Amino acid sequence: MARGSSGIVAGLTAAAMGAVGFLAYQASANAPDSVAVPKPEASSSAPAVPHDKPKNKKRPAALPAESGTGARVVYALGDRRVWLVDARGKVTRTFAVMPSSVSPRPETYKVRSRTGFIKGSDGVPIEHVVLFAMADGGVPVGFSAAQDGSMASPDPKLKTGGVRMKRADGDAMWTFATVGATVVVVP
Structure with a gap:
């Protein structure tokens, strides 16, 4: 690997990890809390x-x-x-x-x-x-x-x-x- 290219690779890796983290956050925010959703209790x-x-x-x-x-x-x-x-x-x-x-x-x-x-x-x-x-x-x-x-x-x-x-x-x-x-x- 040429001198200086390791810094570029490290920068690209950090950017990719940030993007993956952001997408994981968005997916978790949009996901329901559980698969089985309990029915709300009845009230008047x-x-x-x-x-x-x-x-x-x-x-x-x-x-x-x-x-x-x-x-x-x-x-x-x-x-x-x-x-x-x-x-x-x-x-x-x-x-x-x-x-x-x-x-x-x-x-x-x-x-x-x-x-x-x-x-x-x-x-x-x-x-x-x-x-x-x-x-x-x-x-x-x-x-x-x-x-x-x-x-x-x-x-x-x-x-x-x-x-x-x-x-x-x-x-x-x-x-x-x-x-x-x-x-x-x-x-």
């Missing part, structure tokens, strides 16, 4: 949340009282807001969401399944679906982000359970809420 539907404006008009600064302890996702129906809370009880992220036309009852749930990419029940392509409840009539309820970034109000004539969020918030939810994670729904 809460009254639909109005889609015009949140109950609390100013951005809530504090985690809702009585929202549990430890690592959890807290979803406040009236405030149309989610908090991601770590094991020490520290809020790591909070963000606004667009409620679905069907809401889960306030109680504690567990994340039952996750799907990387799928078409939503409203026909919109979505990503980072985190399913945690089943509402009356067999409507699955979960968090998701529209691939086009939209957060439009759902059609009230359709019974949908997709709680929509911005794509960056969907990325954070996907990383945080693995199968078995606690989701606390408060009024």
Whole structure:
């Protein structure tokens, strides 16, 4: 091998390893958590949340009282807001969401399944679906982000359970809420 060519080979090898690592990361992010996806537990539907404006008009600064302890996702129906809370009880992220036309009852749930990419029940392509409840009539309820970034109000004539969020918030939810994670729904 000519002098200097070993540096070129080393550089090409490093670039190839980086590309393979990136592709492996993408594949793992898009893969379902498991082959057998458990069916979400049944729950009753809460009254639909109005889609015009949140109950609390100013951005809530504090985690809702009585929202549990430890690592959890807290979803406040009236405030149309989610908090991601770590094991020490520290809020790591909070963000606004667009409620679905069907809401889960306030109680504690567990994340039952996750799907990387799928078409939503409203026909919109979505990503980072985190399913945690089943509402009356067999409507699955979960968090998701529209691939086009939209957060439009759902059609009230359709019974949908997709709680929509911005794509960056969907990325954070996907990383945080693995199968078995606690989701606390408060009024």
